[in-house]
Amino acid sequence: MSANPIPVKIVVAGGFAVGKTTFVSAISDIEPLTTEAAMTQVAKDVDDFGDAKTKKSTTVAMDFGRVGLSEELVLYLFGTPGQDRFHFMWDELVRGAIGAAVLVDTGRIDQCFPAIDYMENAGVPFIVAINAFDGMLRHHPEDVREALDLPRHIPVVVTDARHRAAVRDTLVALVRHAMTMAATTA
Amino acid sequence: MTNPEPDALSGLRVRPYMVTGGRTRSVVELPLETIVRVTPEGQKAVETLSLEPRAIVDLCHQPLSIAEISAHLHLHLQVAKVLVGDLVHSGHVATHSATADATDRPDLQLLERVLDGLQSL
Numbered sequence: 001m002s003a004n005p006i007p008v009k010i011v012v013a014g015g016f017a018v019g020k021t022t023f024v025s026a027i028s029d030i031e032p033l034t035t036e037a038a039m040t041q042v043a044k045d046v047d048d049f050g051d052a053k054t055k056k057s058t059t060v061a062m063d064f065g066r067v068g069l070s071e072e073l074v075l076y077l078f079g080t081p082g083q084d085r086f087h088f089m090w091d092e093l094v095r096g097a098i099g100a101a102v103l104v105d106t107g108r109i110d111q112c113f114p115a116i117d118y119m120e121n122a123g124v125p126f127i128v129a130i131n132a133f134d135g136m137l138r139h140h141p142e143d144v145r146e147a148l149d150l151p152r153h154i155p156v157v158v159t160d161a162r163h164r165a166a167v168r169d170t171l172v173a174l175v176r177h178a179m180t181m182a183a184t185t186a
Numbered sequence: 187m188t189n190p191e192p193d194a195l196s197g198l199r200v201r202p203y204m205v206t207g208g209r210t211r212s213v214v215e216l217p218l219e220t221i222v223r224v225t226p227e228g229q230k231a232v233e234t235l236s237l238e239p240r241a242i243v244d245l246c247h248q249p250l251s252i253a254e255i256s257a258h259l260h261l262h263l264q265v266a267k268v269l270v271g272d273l274v275h276s277g278h279v280a281t282h283s284a285t286a287d288a289t290d291r292p293d294l295q296l297l298e299r300v301l302d303g304l305q306s307l
């Protein structure tokens with residue numbers, strides 16, 4: 001048997017239809033797979049018997065891909081939707097992650113706000129990657145930085161979710177950023 | 187344990203929920219990228235296993251993450267974790283992850299290796 005590879009992961013976040021699944025499949029060795037997680041939320045209100053009253057269940061589907069980096073190293077890329085109600089999943093996803101690439105469609109910049117807020121609050125290394133649909137860059141990266149009120153040390157890059165090389169370069173930018181963060185906090 | 191209300195189950199496929207005996211949380215907290223691999227002893231002792239655990243053991247002749255197990259067997263992530271946790275306990279599979287403590291971020295040395303790997307793609 002060959003050695004077991006060490007698993008590392010990167011989160012691909014962003015609004016609906018920004019290109020997360022496209023981004024993952026551009027570089028994945030396998031067709032992206034889907035896993036579902038369920039959360040049962042117990043409402044706070046309590047009935048006459050002191051039992052919790054209502055339970056609500058939410059299911060969230062995540063796409064993910066796998067990139068063999070060497071015999072000993074495998075990278076998992078998890079694409080997950082950005083709505084607030086999925087944060088229970090993000091807590092698990094960002095745990096131990098290298099970091100996150102937050103995809104932005106410059107036509108709908110506001111859609112990435114929840115993802116950026118989350119990563120900032122959780123202290124997760126992240127970069128912003130503008131998915132230039134059809135090579136069209138409607139806004140300059142620096143304008144995007146300003147619109148998002150991003151600190152200077154957070155990289156803003158332009159990517160193309162459909163192209164493997166562009167996706168790889170985006171991941172390289174994220175890993176470099178994570179290394180800078182690791183070096184400054186160590 | 188009281189019966190779960192019907193709507194608490196509506197988002198779950200009932201059968202895999204039942205195979206875990208109603209538990210939704212694994213004793214050991216396994217991150218979803220945890221690699222699972224059958225052990226030599228586990229390979230020889232599948233007869234006693236029920237359907238889902240056996241399917242996991244069969245899948246994990248190659249190293250696979252819990253997320254992949256969940257996707258291939260159409261099990262909710264939490265269910266896959268509980269079943270893998272049981273199989274670790276019974277010695278059928280072994281798991282490993284990048285850091286001893288799953289809450290740690292990869293260290294500089296590991297990040298360097300990831301960078302090298304990406305650049306050689």
Ligand SMILES: Nc1nc2c(ncn2[C@@H]2O[C@H](COP(=O)(O)OP(=O)(O)O)[C@@H](O)[C@H]2O)c(=O)[nH]1
Binds near residue numbers: 020135160
């Ligand atoms: N033209 C073009 N279409 C894209 C690009 N990226 C994604 N798409 C399309 O946009 C749609 C949504 O992409 P998807 O990856 O499913 O978004 P997700 O919801 O973030 O996972 C799909 O039909 C993609 O083919 C791009 O860069 N250019």
Ligand SMILES: [Mg+2]
Binds near residue numbers: 021022063079
């Ligand atoms: Mg998608």
